Amino acid sequence: MSMMLRSLLLVPVLMLAACNEETVAPKEIPRPVLSIIAMPSVPQENEFTGTIEPRYTxxxxxxxxxxxxxxxxxxxxxxxxxxxxxxxDPKIYEFAVNEAKASLSSAQAQLTNAKASELRFKALSKSGVSSASELDAAKQANETAEAGVSNAKAALQKAEEQLGYTKLxxxxxxxxxxxxxxxxxxxxxxxxxxxxxRLDQRDAIVDIPESLVGRLRNASFVVTLQAFDAPPVNAKVREVSPEADSVTRTRRIRMTLDNPPDSYRLGSIISARSLDHQEAVMSLPLSALLEEDGKSFVWVVDEEHKTVRKQQISIGQKTKDEFIVLEGVESGMRIVTAGVHALMQDQEVSIGEEKRS
CATH class of the missing domain: 2.40.50.100 (RNA polymerase II/Efflux pump adaptor protein, barrel-sandwich hybrid domain)
Known part of the structure; x- marks a missing residue:
């Protein structure tokens, strides 16, 4: 067989082999991930900074x-x-008082004359010298004068009150x-x-995260001054702001101080620490949180099949290091803590464990 014929026969064989190699895709390597086992824990005592403010102003x-x-x-x-x-400046009000006094004196003099005139017409009426109409007119004049005195007294009282109001x-x-x-x-x-x-009643004022309001609404606190060495004071929550601050998402809490010493002056900076028993909460590293379209998720590892699935959750307080899970994560679940934006549903992973401090 000639060399050319052999070459022609080998071409289809080589092409077939090349096609077979292209159709066999290499197996995907599992993506390595860091993860932790979700476990509830009791948070450290909540401590907040605030100020001493008056209850009444x-x-x-x-x-x-x-x-x-x-x-x-x-x-x-x-x-x-x-x-x-x-x-x-009391000058115009002193003038008003003097004017009212003069008006009262004039009204009293008119009343004196009216009374005397009425008595005279009564005597003349009895002797038949004066008519009944003249006596009635005298009586009416006397009543008018009495009313004038009453009005003058009221005007004087008002003027004296206004003069008194010039003193704060x-x-x-x-x-x-x-x-x-x-x-x-x-x-x-x-x-x-x-x-x-007022100095007799002072409150401790602190701002707390909205997520902690339910747990701390009826809590007891111990309050201490930050700048001075003063004895701590017990405090009890008295009032909780009905709305959270639109920027910080905190609510203002007013606490009644239990017999604070004079060193707890208005405007003093204080620390308030909760004393009540605190329930365990589920907290995860902030790096485990995936937020998409206004919703919150974590990646849960299926340890049997070595795959991950996206789990929607509800979160509470969030800090720069961690966040609290309210719903969606159960104790014992393995949660991915790194690379959450690069994973896909049911993706195979190799599990590495993160140590939490």
Whole structure:
């Protein structure tokens, strides 16, 4: 057989062999993943930073308008109930009082004359000198004069009250926390001149993650000052803000302090630590979280078949290192903790275990 004929016979054989090699795909190598076994654990004691604030404050202002000629206190000053803290120029109100007094004197003089006139007409009526109509007119004049005296007394009382309103006094013992007006300024009735906080009742204020509100709503706390060496104080949650902050997703909690010493001043920075028993929670590393289309997932490892499946979950508090699982993960599940964005459903994996600190 010639060399050319042999070459022609070998070509189909070689082409067939090449096709067979192309149709046999290499077996996919399982993807190595790190993972942990999900187990519930008791979190560390919750500790939050906050401040000491008054439970009650009052915005104080004048009940009449005028120019401020005196302000006797400033921010941080303590005031006592009834203490004079600011004064308006009283001249126009003193003038009004003097005018009201003069009007009252005039009304009283008119009443005196009206009474005397009525008595005279009564005597003349008995002797037949005066007519009944004249006596009636005298009686009516007397009644009008009495009404004039009553009106004048009311006007004087009002003028004296308005004069008294030029003096702004503290309505309780407290401390000035804000000043809104200066000497020389003209103030309208009702304008806030200063804010005074009561000292007898103080609250500890902290912001906590919204996910912890349910567990800490009725919790007991111990509160300590951060800047000073002062004894700790027990506290109990009194009020929880109904809405979370739109940015931080925290809620403000007000706590009643149990007989705080004077060192717990308004504005002091405090630490508040929960004392109540805490239930175990399921927490996972943040690297295990997969978020898609507004939903949260983790990859669960099927240890028998060495594959992974995507599991939708509900999460609670999330920090820079970990997150709390509320629903979707059970104790004992093996969860992938790295490379969650590169996996596919039912993908084969080789399991490596992550050590948690």
């Amino acid at each position: 009052a915005d104080l202002g004048f009940q009449v308008f005028g120019r401020i000629i005196s302000r006797n206190v400033d921010i941080g000053d303590r005031v006592s109930k009834g203490e004079l803290i600011a004064l308006l 006094k503290a309505s309780f013992d407290g401390v000035v926390t804000a000043v809104e007006a200066q000497v020389g300024q003209v103030a309208d009735a009702g304008d806030t001149i200063m804010t005074v906080a």
